Amino acid sequence: MTEMNIAQAVNAGLATALEDERVVLIGEDVGTTGGVFRVSDGLLARFGPERVIDTPVAESGIVGAAFGMAINGLKPIVEIQFMGFTYPGFDQIISHVARIRNRSRHRFTAPMVIRIPYGAGIGAAEHHSESAEVIYAHTPGLKVVVPSTPYDAKGLLLAAVEDPDPVVFLEPIRMYRAIREDVPDEPYTVPIGVAELVEEGDDVTLIGYGAMMKEIGAAFELLTASGVSVEVIDVRSLVPLDTETIIESIRKTGRAVVVQEAPRTAGFGAEIVAQIQEHALFSLEAPVERVTGWDTIVPLRRAEKHYMPSTEDIVQAAHRTLLS
Amino acid sequence: MTEMNIAQAVNAGLATALEDERVVLIGEDVGTTGGVFRVSDGLLARFGPERVIDTPVAESGIVGAAFGMAINGLKPIVEIQFMGFTYPGFDQIISHVARIRNRSRHRFTAPMVIRIPYGAGIGAAEHHSESAEVIYAHTPGLKVVVPSTPYDAKGLLLAAVEDPDPVVFLEPIRMYRAIREDVPDEPYTVPIGVAELVEEGDDVTLIGYGAMMKEIGAAFELLTASGVSVEVIDVRSLVPLDTETIIESIRKTGRAVVVQEAPRTAGFGAEIVAQIQEHALFSLEAPVERVTGWDTIVPLRRAEKHYMPSTEDIVQAAHRTLLS
Amino acid sequence: MFDTPLQRLTPNGDLLGESPLPLEEIRRLYQAMLSARVYDRKCSVMQRQGRLATYAQFEGQEASQIGAVAALRKQDWVVGTYRDAGAMWFHGYPWVNLILGRTGDERGGRAPDGVNVTPPSITVGGHMIHAVGTAWASRIKGDDSVSLTLFGDGATSEGDFHEAMNFAGVYKTPTIFMCQNNGWAISMPRDRQTASKTIAHKSIAYGVAGALVDGNDLLAVYEVCKQAVDRARAGEGATLIEALTYRMGPHTTTDDPSRYRTNEGVEEWAQKDPIERVRRYLESEGAWDPAWQAEVESEESDRVETAVSEAEALTPWTADEIFEGMFAEIPPHLAYQQSLLRRRP
Amino acid sequence: MFDTPLQRLTPNGDLLGESPLPLEEIRRLYQAMLSARVYDRKCSVMQRQGRLATYAQFEGQEASQIGAVAALRKQDWVVGTYRDAGAMWFHGYPWVNLILGRTGDERGGRAPDGVNVTPPSITVGGHMIHAVGTAWASRIKGDDSVSLTLFGDGATSEGDFHEAMNFAGVYKTPTIFMCQNNGWAISMPRDRQTASKTIAHKSIAYGVAGALVDGNDLLAVYEVCKQAVDRARAGEGATLIEALTYRMGPHTTTDDPSRYRTNEGVEEWAQKDPIERVRRYLESEGAWDPAWQAEVESEESDRVETAVSEAEALTPWTADEIFEGMFAEIPPHLAYQQSLLRRRP
Ligand SMILES: Cc1ncc(C[n+]2csc(CCOP(=O)(O)OP(=O)(O)O)c2C)c(N)n1
Ligand SMILES: Cc1ncc(C[n+]2csc(CCOP(=O)(O)OP(=O)(O)O)c2C)c(N)n1
Ligand SMILES: [Mg+2]
């Protein structure tokens, strides 16, 4: 066990993954500098420039080349520097990575991981604050995971590397160094497709993922202090979604708040809400509340706070569900 | 008035729009051949190669160049040949077209229309059958409209051209030549953001857009014949969504089927469902049913039918809502 | 630079310089070109009969495709497009797969084990970088396979062409970029596609070797590709080859070329037919006779017929099967959707 | 071709050949370079004080930016990046806007009316094609404005660079592509960015004029840009200019260059400083004295201070205002979201 933050846990996961000769890490500045977040620090020195590859500034090229490697027997881990820079590489992900298994009926597969730091909250410039996860969640052929703790970060990363299919691995920027916890030094996996029941409670369920788990955690404390019995679910895996865990919880509590940092309209929260009402409409005592970012560009530093879903928003929303 | 199909109505709308000297039409094969669907037939001859522009095969270039034109005073209408080919141009749309107004605080704007033939049902090859509308609907800064009739096609197109902001204009391929109706020869607009109440009824509301309106229409006939009183809403505009019309209907019927051709997970249908439960949970007599495509690549011709939401699916779903 | 395309056989079948191949091998490649043409024409006919979905003819491009693949070894990779059936087949992708694909059946996309041919790319431009990746992986794994990617003149306008070429240049991957410049990208003529003097000139932008070749000349295409393959295998990096050829047919069976081109180009290029050219040469060497030709044609015609019957005999996918290509194992949400689908009447 | 960059002023300030500009104008541009450097250094300091968000210094690139813009007329367009504050300012974008942007305030993105300078592009590569569009629109509208786009060596690897150059070539748009090759793209050195001999060579791939210039030489940059502007305005199409320069500072204030480069390059390039070079020349012409220099520096320092105070004095956006930049009119769904936001405590 070593106490580490998420950045370090991902680093540890990458180091473990690279022990497999088929794994390569490829992206802009992942080598010499160890990545703009230093997440791949030390890996170039350890595994050499053939396995830890600094690239030209060309996201489509990075994903496409990694895809070619994947269909020819390697297991590439791609890093895109920020989610806002995935868009130029989006065609490769959606048109090729996600489709080759079906297109070739299993003859060629793309067992690759696409790592994307995402989310706002650090006062960064435009394009550095994106939460476009729903685009990947909506794309058939991809799995999408989002750790919110160091333990899950390493475990989900190793599960993603092991997975025979492409996995989009989202790293909440704001959480990279926000929390520390003990992480096993040995390899282990956290299964993809299984949500975590973080807290058990009876009155209302708070559901989220990624950086929003921090706000949810704080809301949990406040609500609990005010006497509300709160259940908390960290979705962890958007695709496949662990519908069962969510529905079971709603059947018990009858109330829920779904939290997403992304813009509101057609975000992943809408899918969670849709599934809740599909499977548990008659358990609902109140409308499921969505606490979300707005349908705006994430504002720059000085007004960013107005965008971000806050602890207080979640607390208020939970109270609203408790009114009816 | 002239009787025309959707392809002709769009053609007529384009011709009207091009009367404004600031409008240019730009895309692959839009000129000499009149577009792969012949939607821009005759426009090159009429308006000349400076206004009707055939381009190299480069979607990002097309959108980006049109964007540059837009911020410098023109009103470009872009055609992307099929929705599956928008992905290479996606970064330009999401990172620039949708953002310049906010980024420059109204100093520069992108009053442009991005026309995208979309949807399956004609047995085409891969990438020719996409329904990725939710990606645009989730992108702040874009409006998204989808006509399902010749009248709306021309009217919404002209509204989109008039709009001071970028509008993604989706043309349901399967409907291009499927229906004919009288269309005014004069210019007119159909307002963006207003759904159409196509049929009034009391028992259940069918909600959809684009090519799905055909299946919904057929389902309406069957259900009506079997004695069900059916309300039908053609959403027409995904962003802004006419929430009011939808909610009002649900308050009356208490039951709904939301139909989308796109893959199920996190499709636009989920947003509609989420809004219904937000605003009218206690009016619901049954879970809102989603009839959708699956989370698969749209199958090629021989198995395509297994993917497509059908009249029968909608009828069944409506009956299910009527059970509770 | 790149002033005149390399030619080894004139349109009349006269040999210029030395043949890069022995006569027997030329006969074998001639036969392959003939087979490809039989297949291609049959597919066009079948499409008109409604038995195939949209079809993209490659008539006129046989020498570019067969000549290029002839320079490869079995373990090498071929990464091509919807118009590269000749190349794919010659590298081991069965006609029945190609036809299956064209009937609209995903199973056509599955190359036999050991055949490193990717399913044809439908989107333009995105696949070239894959051949950078496959080639790169070969090097990392320590095998000496090279990767050939085929694409058109139009594809060179996509950003992905640029990123692929640039990566190939920087990492010296063993990739052969084979641009079949057939004069058109749907309705866009080559001279409106790019202002570059030739497409071969684009190699300069990436520090990659370039070559311009008569794409209707089997021997010249083979020679240029063989050199590129040898360089690639020796670790000397990638090559961009521009093969000058012509799309004799429409863009696809849904296209009407009369809207954008006269017949002049077609007639002019008919004089430079890649198959007839080799036939004349073989004849002049006493290595061709009409009986052999007729036999090859009829055998191939039968083979294609058989492939068509096989393809058509395959039961279309059941509803269940459309879920089976998505992941190694069907995840819960797809299983749920399968259950929804099963309740359809 | 492109063997030696054009130089007009040696690092010692000796004039080679004829000056493309009269002395008075050189003094004006010298002053502008000085101002830009004052601004740039002040911003770095303020960032360390926590008053600005991440900042991207352009020290060393002043000649490339000022020299290029000096070749423009007021109505021309400037489309640049996060590192092009010097160019933007010199074309009329006020310091206060630039600083506002750097404090993290969208209002910085609003150029004054009549100033055709787009907000700095944060994503790499996507903006160059915009300068093709603005230039094209100028031609369609019948005005004779040209568009200058600035970008780095790294940006040339993005597919969008390729599509922009190709469109500019095909449509002969009046666009000037100014690549400031400053040796680095974050940690990636130029020779790993592309295997192209020079970036200027890339012009060949697009049939576009190309030029290689000493990017630390104000006069040479001006001369090359002026020629390109004149050609563009005369309808002769686009030019790709590679200006050889160096990023003296870190990539941004969050970067630590010691992880990937030694100080050698910085020291070497310090000898070729673009400002000192002109200073020496002016001095040798009797057109410089220390008092003037001190005055310019202190005036500019005050101007930047004032701009900073102005920027900081601006009340940050209210919650309501974040919705106001999205559309010409706030649509119902945003109004609804505004109402949700308003109920926040
Ligand atoms: C990304 C993308 N954009 C547009 C298309 C539509 N399209 C299909 S083929 C084609 C022209 C391609 O021309 P070229 O590369 O010269 O190949 P050819 O068809 O001549 O073999 C176009 C524009 C596509 N398939 N993919
Ligand atoms: C599309 C995109 N990818 C990656 C980045 C991250 N990034 C910011 S600057 C930069 C390097 C750019 O280098 P260059 O074009 O040479 O410009 P310079 O910073 O040297 O001025 C990178 C990779 C980005 N901003 N946008
Ligand atoms: Mg072509």
Ligand SMILES: [Mg+2]
């Ligand atoms: Mg640079």
